[in-house]
């Protein structure tokens with residue numbers, strides 16, 4: 394077992410595990426965001442629960458942060474190693490003849506997502522940490538006595554450029570997942586009679602989830 | 618057909634090398650790609666120039682010796698064929714054809730289009746075999762019943778000719794399709810089970826030491842492989858490796 398991260402297949406497996414984790418997280422994040430479109434109250438209640446429940450805050454959140462960091466650092470490591478494995482490039486290479494653009498550019502779609510995660514942390518995570526742990530206000534309330542979560546969310550989607558940036562990021566997320574979803578299964582050794590169906594499901598996931606996030610961003614932009 | 622060829626010329630392993638242009642005429646669509654290169658070499662020799670070095674042996678798609686990256690694809694634009702089986706009718710009159718060696722750090726160029734693929738041999742030596750008693754009381758392999766489905770899959774995997782097109786086509790220069798085939802041909806058969814754990818651990822270790830890259834499942838190898846070796850073999854390699862790691 395020791396040193397599994399020192400082998401090519403071990404790294405591939407670890408990459409896939411972190412990716413599975415991120416895809417489950419993404420689904421959960423999407424579900425909660427969708428509540429903001431359906432019902433302001435439910436969104437506020439669920440947000441308050443997520444923001445104050447110890448298991449989410451002190452166990453799941455650190456695991457998530459570790460998962461994201463692990464995933465992109467491993468992504469960089471693989472990219473550097475793989476570039477090293479061919480020192481002279483071809484004068485002519487017809488990549489489109491045998492593979493998709495998405496599969497060849499995971500590092501670029503990944504970097505776009507990483508940039509977005511930076512912006513997203515600045516928008517939501519830092520203010521959240523500031524309110525809860527620096528100002529010490531765990532109430533989740535505004536001065537008028539209402540929950541602050543929905544209000545804060547709406548504020549972020551007033552600026553048209555922020556909405557545009559969010560939408561662009563979701564396009565890259567879709568590109569990343571169009572290859573990534575089924576790739577993660579192959580990496581863990583799952584290739585069998587369900588693979589065809591799973592690939593179809595993966596395509597649907599890769600398009601519907603990011604499109605849903607775009608819809609939510611636009612919804613708040615037009616309804617604030 | 619008249620063609621412009623852009624060919625990688627490199628005097629020896631230490632030379633920097635460069636692409637050189639050649640014009641060639643009178644090419645028939647029925648010629649193989651290697652026959653076209655033979656014709657070019659005749660002309661170069663007649664002019665007193667150094668012929669282009671390239672690998673070949675059987676010229677019928679079974680030995681795995683021919684290589685070449687032709688117009689950006691390993692073994693050229695056709696599917697399911699090696700370069701020696703590639704017909705010139707795949708190209709158009711007046712076309713420019715790029716001809717480069719298979720590129721990977723683990724496949725260093727020896728001269729012109731000839732690369733050293735002995736890294737594959739070393740991977741094979743690390744575990745690509747079964748131990749059988751050949752001292753006179755050898756048991757016929759057919760006395761051990763094998764499920765037809767497994768026998769067919771093992772046979773498909775065993776059709777890998779070790780040409781290295783998978784490595785050449787992969788953006789990561791990964792050898793996992795090759796290794797997937799070499800592992801699968803034994804993993805699916807009872808005779809291969811005995812040494813399965815050591816085999817996969819040692820072969821993967823050797824593959825990593827040779828400097829091949831890491832598979833990211835682009836699938837380019839499967840498309841360019843002249844023998845149609847499937848990505849299922851890489852998934853099987855991953856499974857075999859994981860279970861061997863847990864055991865050993």
Ligand code: HEM
Nearest residue numbers: 409412415465468499500503504507573574576577580833
């Ligand atoms: C919510 C965010 C993200 C999700 C859901 C996600 C999902 C995935 C999935 C499913 C895979 C395929 C894994 C496999 O083939 O085994 C993958 C691969 C990859 N990801 Fe991400 N990813 C995310 C963020 C990032 C970020 C921020 C980077 C930063 C650079 C990144 C870089 C990569 C790279 C380079 C690969 C290819 C490695 C490989 O296929 O082995 N990803 N990602």
Ligand code: SF4
Nearest residue numbers: 777778780781783842
């Ligand atoms: S897997 Fe296919 S491309 Fe790779 S070495 Fe074997 S025959 Fe050649």
Ligand code: FES
Nearest residue numbers: 674676681683701
């Ligand atoms: S020369 Fe033998 S396979 Fe092409």
